[in-house]
Amino acid sequence: MASHFHVPETIEDALRLRRELHGAASFLAGGTEVNNRKAKEAPEHLVWLGRLGLGGITHRDEGVSIGAMTTLQEILESEIIHPAIHQATSNHANRNIRNVATIGGHLGVCRSCADLIPVLLTLGARLRVATDSGEIERDLESWVLGERDGIVLSVEVPDPPGDLRIAIENHSRTANDLSLIAAAVSLRNDAGRVRNAIVAVGGVSRTVIRLRPVEAALDGRPLPARHEVEALVAAHVDPITDIRGSAAFKRHLAATLVERALRSAWNQEGCR
Ligand SMILES: Cc1cc2nc3c(=O)[nH]c(=O)nc-3n(C[C@H](O)[C@H](O)[C@H](O)COP(=O)(O)OP(=O)(O)OC[C@H]3O[C@@H](n4cnc5c(N)ncnc54)[C@H](O)[C@@H]3O)c2cc1C
Known part of the structure; x- marks a missing residue:
């Protein structure tokens, strides 16, 4: 069972905590997955990502940016999200879970049957990720199939061409x-x-x-x-x-x- 709860105020502190605590720490977003682990499999330290300013959905010049701490219910209620993302989000569990589950956690877990990942792949979404060596942008597919290291900051969904x-x-x-x-x-x-x-x-x-x-x-x-x-x-x-x-x-x-x-x-x- 987790016995230490850390609330970093900066991305750098969150990364540092995780680095210094090695395998004993886990990032925590909505907690639907982390808090669902058996006590003996739970990490000793939780590093909450809720004070890092990672929420919100904004329209940028060429697409929509979804902050990692945005809940799935916020995505469902957003008017600037692509309708196909809405549809996929509505398939995710129920409102109680969607009210706390975040898009960052969804990508952190990367379940086999993750509801939003297929549609995000079809839309060519990319991720902004904070790593120990700085902020990088990653192709969603490389994140899903490859090493998932660092803190997802946001999901960048380009506006699809009109004929897609x-x-x-x-x-x-x-x-x-x-x-x-x-x-x-x-x-x-x-x-x-x-x-x-x-x-x-x-x-x-x-x-x-x-x-x-x-x-x-x-x-x-x-x-x-x-x-x-x-x-x-x-x-x-x-x-x-x-x-x-x-x-x-x-x-x-x-x-x-x-x-x-x-x-x-x-x-x-x-x-x-
Ligand atoms: C009852 C129940 C029903 C569920 N139903 C569905 C469903 O219908 N469809 C579906 O696809 N999934 C489902 N899930 C799986 C999961 O809850 C969701 O995918 C959810 O989005 C996880 O988000 P969270 O914020 O709760 O993650 P958390 O539990 O907080 O974290 C999950 C993992 O992601 C990591 N993480 C969190 N945020 C970040 C970040 N910003 N950057 C990097 N790593 C991060 C954490 O360290 C942890 O390893 C369900 C889970 C439960 C318990």
Whole structure:
């Protein structure tokens, strides 16, 4: 169980505390994940990020900046957030959890079935991250798949081009449960051919992943028939069997939901 609660007032102090306490400290945002750990797995020191001025959603010249301590409910209620992010956020647990869970914590945990990561990938989001060697900007995919070191300061979501089509699909056992599969896609319809497709899926791997072979196979062609797209997706996901479902069921679900999202995006009238 945690026995020390630190409240740094600066980013530098938060990083220093974590560095000096080595593995004994964990950053704390909303705490939905950190406070959910078994007592013997809990860190001894908690370093709260709530006094670092990391809240708020602002419109910048070319996109929207979401501070890391912004809660998911604030995202849901924001009028300047992309509608696809709204939709993904509304799938996240329930209002009680969304009132405390933050976007920074969501990226800190990077669950396999994280609801917001697929849609953020399709929108080309980038992260501002404070590290021991200074502030850097990171591609979201490199954060999800690579080393997750430092404090996420904000998520930078560029305004999508007007002809980008985005669709999301998810399935969970109950409205309150984690998603079994969360899928998001974006693409352009270039004179009847798929271009620049991004296909991101959660629940089929250790983290959310982009299905790059699927993206490549779709490029430059009209969207193939349903059974072809589903077979393509099923061949490139490798879920595990767990309490929420068998690997075969999740593979089937991923194929169905990704195909549905692709078709929904494909049939949109070039809108945001
Ligand atoms: C009951 C319950 C239901 C849930 N439902 C869902 C769901 O439907 N969908 C879903 O996707 N997830 C769900 N989650 C998972 C998780 O709670 C959320 O993803 C949430 O957004 C985590 O945010 P937090 O602020 O509570 O994180 P915290 O618990 O405070 O932190 C989580 C991790 O992130 C790190 N961290 C926090 N902030 C930062 C930062 N700024 N930079 C770097 N690292 C940071 C912490 O050190 C910690 O390791 C659920 C969890 C619970 C307990």
